[in-house]
Amino acid sequence: MVGQQKYYINGIGIISPQRTFGHAEFLTHINVYDKNVLNAVTPDFKAFINPVQLRRLSRMLRIGMTASIMCLRDARIQAPDGIITATGYGFLEETEKFLREMLDRGEKQLTPTFFMQGTYNALAGLIALSTKCTGYNNTYVSKGFAFENALDDALMQLEEKPDQNILVGSYDEAAAVQHVSGLREKHYKSEHINSLDLFKTQTRGSLQGEGSAFFDISGSETTSTWCRIQDLEIVYAPTHDIKLASLLSAFLEKNNITPRDVDVWVNGVSGDVLNDSLLSSLKNSLLQQVPEVRFKHLSGEYCTASSFALWLGASILKKQMVPEAVAFGSPFPEHLNTVLIVNQYMNKNYSFILLKK
Amino acid sequence: MQQTIEELTQELRNELIKQLNLEDMLPPNFDENTPLFGEGLGLDSIDSLELVVLMDRNYGLKLKDPKEGRHVFYSIRTMAEYIHKNRQPV
Amino acid sequence: MSQRVFITGYGIITSIGTNRTENLKSLIDGTSGFGELEVLDTVHRKSLPSCEIKHDDRQLRDLAGLKKNETGFTRTSLLGLIALQEAIRSAGLSKEEVNTSGLLSATTTGGIREFEKYFYDLLDLQQQGSFIQFSDTANPGEHGERIADHAGIGNYIGTISTACSSSANAIMQGARLIRHRKLDRVICGGAEALSKFTINGFNSLMIVDPGHCRPFDVSRAGLNLGEGAAYLVLESEEVVARDGKTALGELKGYGNANDAFHQTASSPEGTGAIRAMQLALESGKITPDAVDYINAHGTATENNDLSEGMGIQTLFHERVPLFSSTKPFTGHTLAAAGSIEAVFSLLAMENQMVWPNLNFNNRMPELSISPVRKLLVNTPLKNVLSNSFGFGGNTSSLLLASA
Numbered sequence: 001m002v003g004q005q006k007y008y009i010n011g012i013g014i015i016s017p018q019r020t021f022g023h024a025e026f027l028t029h030i031n032v033y034d035k036n037v038l039n040a041v042t043p044d045f046k047a048f049i050n051p052v053q054l055r056r057l058s059r060m061l062r063i064g065m066t067a068s069i070m071c072l073r074d075a076r077i078q079a080p081d082g083i084i085t086a087t088g089y090g091f092l093e094e095t096e097k098f099l100r101e102m103l104d105r106g107e108k109q110l111t112p113t114f115f116m117q118g119t120y121n122a123l124a125g126l127i128a129l130s131t132k133c134t135g136y137n138n139t140y141v142s143k144g145f146a147f148e149n150a151l152d153d154a155l156m157q158l159e160e161k162p163d164q165n166i167l168v169g170s171y172d173e174a175a176a177v178q179h180v181s182g183l184r185e186k187h188y189k190s191e192h193i194n195s196l197d198l199f200k201t202q203t204r205g206s207l208q209g210e211g212s213a214f215f216d217i218s219g220s221e222t223t224s225t226w227c228r229i230q231d232l233e234i235v236y237a238p239t240h241d242i243k244l245a246s247l248l249s250a251f252l253e254k255n256n257i258t259p260r261d262v263d264v265w266v267n268g269v270s271g272d273v274l275n276d277s278l279l280s281s282l283k284n285s286l287l288q289q290v291p292e293v294r295f296k297h298l299s300g301e302y303c304t305a306s307s308f309a310l311w312l313g314a315s316i317l318k319k320q321m322v323p324e325a326v327a328f329g330s331p332f333p334e335h336l337n338t339v340l341i342v343n344q345y346m347n348k349n350y351s352f353i354l355l356k357k
Numbered sequence: 358m359q360q361t362i363e364e365l366t367q368e369l370r371n372e373l374i375k376q377l378n379l380e381d382m383l384p385p386n387f388d389e390n391t392p393l394f395g396e397g398l399g400l401d402s403i404d405s406l407e408l409v410v411l412m413d414r415n416y417g418l419k420l421k422d423p424k425e426g427r428h429v430f431y432s433i434r435t436m437a438e439y440i441h442k443n444r445q446p447v
Numbered sequence: 448m449s450q451r452v453f454i455t456g457y458g459i460i461t462s463i464g465t466n467r468t469e470n471l472k473s474l475i476d477g478t479s480g481f482g483e484l485e486v487l488d489t490v491h492r493k494s495l496p497s498c499e500i501k502h503d504d505r506q507l508r509d510l511a512g513l514k515k516n517e518t519g520f521t522r523t524s525l526l527g528l529i530a531l532q533e534a535i536r537s538a539g540l541s542k543e544e545v546n547t548s549g550l551l552s553a554t555t556t557g558g559i560r561e562f563e564k565y566f567y568d569l570l571d572l573q574q575q576g577s578f579i580q581f582s583d584t585a586n587p588g589e590h591g592e593r594i595a596d597h598a599g600i601g602n603y604i605g606t607i608s609t610a611c612s613s614s615a616n617a618i619m620q621g622a623r624l625i626r627h628r629k630l631d632r633v634i635c636g637g638a639e640a641l642s643k644f645t646i647n648g649f650n651s652l653m654i655v656d657p658g659h660c661r662p663f664d665v666s667r668a669g670l671n672l673g674e675g676a677a678y679l680v681l682e683s684e685e686v687v688a689r690d691g692k693t694a695l696g697e698l699k700g701y702g703n704a705n706d707a708f709h710q711t712a713s714s715p716e717g718t719g720a721i722r723a724m725q726l727a728l729e730s731g732k733i734t735p736d737a738v739d740y741i742n743a744h745g746t747a748t749e750n751n752d753l754s755e756g757m758g759i760q761t762l763f764h765e766r767v768p769l770f771s772s773t774k775p776f777t778g779h780t781l782a783a784a785g786s787i788e789a790v791f792s793l794l795a796m797e798n799q800m801v802w803p804n805l806n807f808n809n810r811m812p813e814l815s816i817s818p819v820r821k822l823l824v825n826t827p828l829k830n831v832l833s834n835s836f837g838f839g840g841n842t843s844s845l846l847l848a849s850a
Contacts, residue, residue: 046381052399055378083705089586090608095644099563102647107490111410112403115648116711116838119555120587120608125839128705134722137705137841138616142606143588149605153620156627180570184582236601303588348592402712406653 005159009226011075011216013067014311015040017209018298021070026315027323030298033195036188037174038209038300042066053130056113058094064123064171064212065130071167071214072131075224080216081164082136084153085124085171086146088303092175094118123171136166144345146170147304148234151353154217155232162219169214170304179208187301187346189271198271198297199328206270209300213307215314227317227339228356231255235350241281244350248286248342251352263336264316265290266309267328268343270301275347282342290340292329293322306343306351313339317357365437373433376411377404389434397432405430412436417445451684452622453694453850456538457636458530459790461675461777462498465510466533471794474802475822479776481659481671487560489643495655498673498778499641500526517597519580521558522674524590526783527638530676531594534634538680538692542599549603549630551621552591552678553613553637555782558584560642590638603630608782610837611744612703613637614677615785615845619701621681631686636678636786645781646672652711654748661806662745662772663752663818670746673778677786679793693850696793699830700731700846711838712750717758719842724762724832727844731830738768738846739828740801742792743818744836745772746779751836756814769826771804771819785835789845792831796849799827 014020017038018031031041040063045054048066057065064085072080098114116122121139128137136157140149147170154166182188182205189205198207217229233251238244252258265287269276283292293316299308316322317339322332341353360368366389373393374380377400384391384398391397394405408430412418418440420426429439460466462480463473473479480498484491487499502510507525511532520528535545562569562585565578583589591606603624607617614637621633649655649672656669679698687694704726706719713719728735744755759767773791780787795801804818833845 051381055382056403088588092585095559095585098648099566099644102643103563103566107643107647109410109414110647110651112406112648112651112711115644115651116403119610119838121610121837121839121841122710124609125705125710125841128707128840129710132707134705134707134719136703137609137839138607138620138703139609140605141587141608142591142604143586145604146588146606153623156623159627177570180572181583181585183572184579187583234603236595236604401709403710406651409653410651 005162005219007155007158007229008218008221009215009229009314010218010222010224011071012214012226012311012314013070013074014211014213015042015063015067016211016299016308017041020311026319026321027325030325035192036207037179038195038207039174040211058091058117060091060093060171060173061117061123061126064169065126067212068127068167068169068214071216075165075216077165077216079131079133080167082157082166083124083127083133084138084150084166084168086140086150086304087120087171088143088146089172089175089178090120090141091118091122092177093173096177127167143303144349145234147307148232148351151232155229158217158219165216165218167214168217169212170307171212172210172302172304174208174210174300182208195297199269199294201271202273204272204274206272206296206301209302209305211299211308213311215310226314230354230356233352237348238278238350241278244278245282245286248352255354257338259287259290262290262338262340263333264322264339265292266313266339266341267292267294268296268306268309269294270296275344278347279342279344291332293326294328295326298325303345306341309341309343310353313341313355317355362437362441365440366433369433369436372411372415376407390432392432393430415447416440417447418443449626452625452681452698453684453687454679454696454698454793455682455687455692455694456534456680457678457695457790457793458533458537459677459787460500460526460529461780461787462500462673463776474776474791474794477803477805477822479805480673480778487641489646491646495646495650495657497641497671500674519584520593521561521581521584521590522640523554523557523638524593526640526674526676527552527590528594528597530636530638531598531634531678534678534680535598540680544632545599547602548600549621549624549633550591550595550600551605551607551617551633551635553607553617553782554587554590554639555608555610555613556639556642556645557587557590559644560640563643600634609841610839611781611784612835612837612841612843613782613785615835615843616703618679618698618786618789618845619703619843622698622701625681625683632680632682634678634680636676637783638676639674639781639783641672641674656747659806660747660775662747662774662804663756663811664807665809665811667747667749667752669748671778673780675777675780675783675787677783677790679786679789696796696850697848698845699848700727702726702730702844704842706840706842708840713754713836715753715757717754717761719840720755720758720834720836721762723842723844724758724834727832727846731846733830735763736766738830738832740795740831741768741770742788742831742833743770743772744834745774745804747774752811753813755834755836756811756816760814760816767816769801769819771802773802775805785843788833789847792833792847796828796831800824801826
C-alpha cells in the first residue's frame with residue numbers, strides 16, 4: 001500500500017524471554033537459555049491488573065493483558081478504538097487442562113474456566129472489557145501469518161479512518177504440549193543447545209519461544225511515536241530463492257527504494273538449517289550489502305515472533321542504535337532511517353515489513 | 358459420622374478460596390454470612406458455575422436449575438446448611 | 448478506493464445437506480439435522496443430541512475426492528475442503544483464478560477433535576502409529592493452509608477465530624481486502640467439526656438444551672451444537688464486469704463491534720448487537736426500513752435471544768423486518784455459523800423465501816416482536832442482515848443484497 005496515508009507506532013508493550021519492559025536498557029543484558037525453551041520474563045502482574053480480574057486469568061492471559069496495558073501506558077491513551085490480536089497456537093495450556101479433565105473424568109463434572117480461558121479471542125475480549133472498547137475487535141490465528149494479518153487489518157482500518165488508535169497484539173506460549181508435537185515435526189532441535197549458539201548449528205529445528213507484544217498504531221504522529229510502518233507484504237510458500245528475491249525486489253521498488261537504502265535488515269532466520277535456506281540465499285544475493293541483525297536466539301521461534309522483530313526494528317529506529325547482541329552483519333550506518341524485516345516461519349510464511357524513522 | 362455445619366463452613370471456605378483463586382481479594386470482614394454474589398464478595402456467573410461443579414464433585418449434589426443455585430449459594434453458611442441436609446455419597 | 452463486492456459462488460455442507468441443493472431442500476421442507484450423535488464417540492451421544500453430519504471421516508474424504516496418501520485432514524479440514532470445492536465450482540473459477548485468490552477461513556476448534564481422540568498417544572514421543580498424521584493439526588490456522596494447499600490457493604491466507612462471529616469476520620475481511628484493491632478475489636468462510644471439547648465446554652457453561660432448541664421462545668433452554676462449513680467467493684466489481692461473471696448477490700455492508708459487557712454473556716440491552724447492525728447498515732448506506740429480513744444469530748440461549756431481540760427492537764423501532772433463526776435446522780455451528788447463515792440468506796433472496804424459526808411457540812415477555820414461524824414464499828427480499836454474536840463480546844453483522 002503506497003497510498004498517501006502514513007501509519008505510526010505510537011506505543012509498544014512487550015513481554016518476552018528477554019528484559020524488554022520497564023526501564024531495562026535496550027538488550028544490554030541478555031538472558032541465555034540451554035534447554036531449547038525460552039520462557040518469558042514477567043513483571044509483577046499486580047502492578048498492572050487488579051486482584052479481582054487477576055484471579056480469573058491464566059498465565060498467558062496475564063502476560064497478554066499486561067503487555068497491552070504497558071502499550072496503552074506507553075502511548076498515553078486510556079482506551080484504543082479497535083483491538084486486533086494474533087496467535088498461532090492460542091492458550092494451549094488451558095486447552096490441555098480442560099482436555100485432561102474431560103478425559104480423566106469421563107466427560108463429567110467439568111468446570112468452564114479452562115474452556116473459556118482457552119478460546120483464541122479471550123485476550124481481545126478481555127482488553128475490550130477492561131478498556132470499555134466497543135470498537136472493531138478481531139483475532140487472527142493463521143500460524144506464521146497471524147501477526148502480519150492483524151497488522152495488515154489495522155493498516156486498512158487506518159486507511160479508512162486515520163484518526164484512531166488500533167491496538168495490535170500478539171501472544172503465543174511455549175506450551176509443553178506443543179514442544180512435544182514440535183519435536184515430532186522437527187520444529188525444535190532434538191539436542192539441547194546454548195541459545196547463543198543457535199546460528200552455529202547445522203541441524204533441523206529451532207528453539208521454542210513465547211511472548212506477547214502490543215503496538216498502538218495510528219494515522220497521526222505523537223510525542224510517543226517510535227517509527228512509521230511504511231509497508232507490509234506476505235508471501236506464502238515461495239518455491240525457490242529467486243522467487244522470494246524477485247518478490248522482495250518488487251516490494252522495495254514499489255516503495256521507491258533499493259537494498260542500498262536499507263540501513264538494517266532484521267533477518268528472521270531460526271537456526272533450522274532447512275527453513276533458513278531461502279533467507280540465507282537472500283543474504284548472498286539481494287541483501288548482500290545490507291547490515292543484518294537477527295533475533296530468534298533471543299526470542300525463540302513461535303508463530304507470532306515477527307512481533308518481536310517489529311519491536312526490535314522500531315527500537316532501533318527510535319533509539320538510533322543497534323545492540324551488539326543482535327548484530328550479525330557489517331557496520332551499521334550512523335543515521336538509521338530505514339529498517340526492513342524479512343521473516344519466515346517454517347519456510348512457509350514469509351513476510352516483509354518496511355519501517356521508517 | 359457426619360460433618361457438623363461448622364466443619365462444613367470451614368471446609369467450604371478453604372475450598373472456595375482455592376477453587377476460585379480468592380486469596381488476594383477477600384474483604385476484611387469476610388465470614389460465613391457474607392453474601393457471595395453482588396455486594397459482599399462480588400462473585401459472578403462463571404463462579405456460580407464453578408460452585409455447581411464443586412457441589413457435585415465434593416458432595417454429590419447436582420443443581421440443575423441456576424435459580425435454585427441463587428438461594429443455595431447466598432453465603433457459605435447457606436451452602437453448608439444445604440449440604441448438611443441433602444448430601445449424597447460421591 | 449471503494450468498489451462494490453459481489454458474491455459469485457458459494458459452497459456449503461451442514462447436517463441438513465452436503466451441498467447447496469440439499470440444504471435448500473431441507474430449508475424448504477423444514478427438515479432439521481437434530482438428533483442423537485452417531486459419528487462422534489461421546490458419553491453425551493443420547494443426552495445431548497446435536498446437529499451432526501451423518502458421514503464418518505472416511506465418507507467425507509470420499510466426498511472431497513482425497514487420495515489414500517493424502518493424510519492429515521482433520522474433520523474440520525474435510526468439511527472445509529468440501530464446501531470450498533463447491534464454492535470454486537459454483538463460481539466457475541479457472542485454475543489460474545484460484546491460484547491468485549486469497550483464502551480467509553475461520554474455525555474455533557481446528558483439529559481439536561483429533562487431538563482429544565489421540566491425546567495420550569500424541570503426548571508420548573515413544574508412541575508411533577497412524578495418529579501421527581494429526582501431530583500438529585490442533586491449531587486453528589492449520590486447516591486454512593491445508594485446504595488452500597489442496598485447492599491451489601496461494602496468494603493470501605488468513606484464519607480468524609472470534610468464537611461464533613468468526614466466519615462473518617472472515618467474510619468482512621475478504622471484502623476489505625478487495626475494497627483496498629489488494630486482491631481481486633477472496634474466498635471466505637469457515638469450518639467447524641463437532642468435538643467432545645466443544646460439547647463438554649458448552650455444557651459446563653450450562654447453556655446447552657438437551658431438547659431441540661427454541662430460539663426467541665419464552666421457554667428456550669439453550670443451544671444445540673452443530674457442525675458444518677461454508678465459503679463464499681467474493682469478487683470485485685471490476686473483475687465481475689470485465690469478465691462478464693454472474694453475481695449471485697452483493698456483500699453490501701458489514702459491521703464489527705464489541706459488546707464489552709462480559710466474557711461470555713451479551714448485554715441485556717443488546718448494545719453490541721445494535722452497534723454491529725448499525726455499522727453494517729451505515730457501511731451499506733441503507734436505512735433500517737430498507738432491510739427485508741434478518742437472519743438472526745438466535746442461539747436460543749436465554750442471554751443471546753434477549754440481547755439480540757432487544758437490539759433488533761431498539762434499532763428498528765416500529766418497523767422490525769421479518770426475522771428468524773435457522774439454528775434449529777443446523778445447530779450452532781460456531782465459527783462456521785456466519786458463513787453458513789450468509790449462504791442461507793443468499794438462498795432466501797434467490798428463492799424469494801423466508802426460512803422459518805422452527806420450534807417457536809410463545810413470545811418472550813420482554814419483546815413485542817416474534818420471528819417468522821412458517822416458511823414464507825413469494826417474498827421478494829432485497830436487503831438481508833445476517834447476525835453473528837460470540838464469546839468475548841464479538842458482534843458482527845453482514846448486509847447482503849440480492850443480485
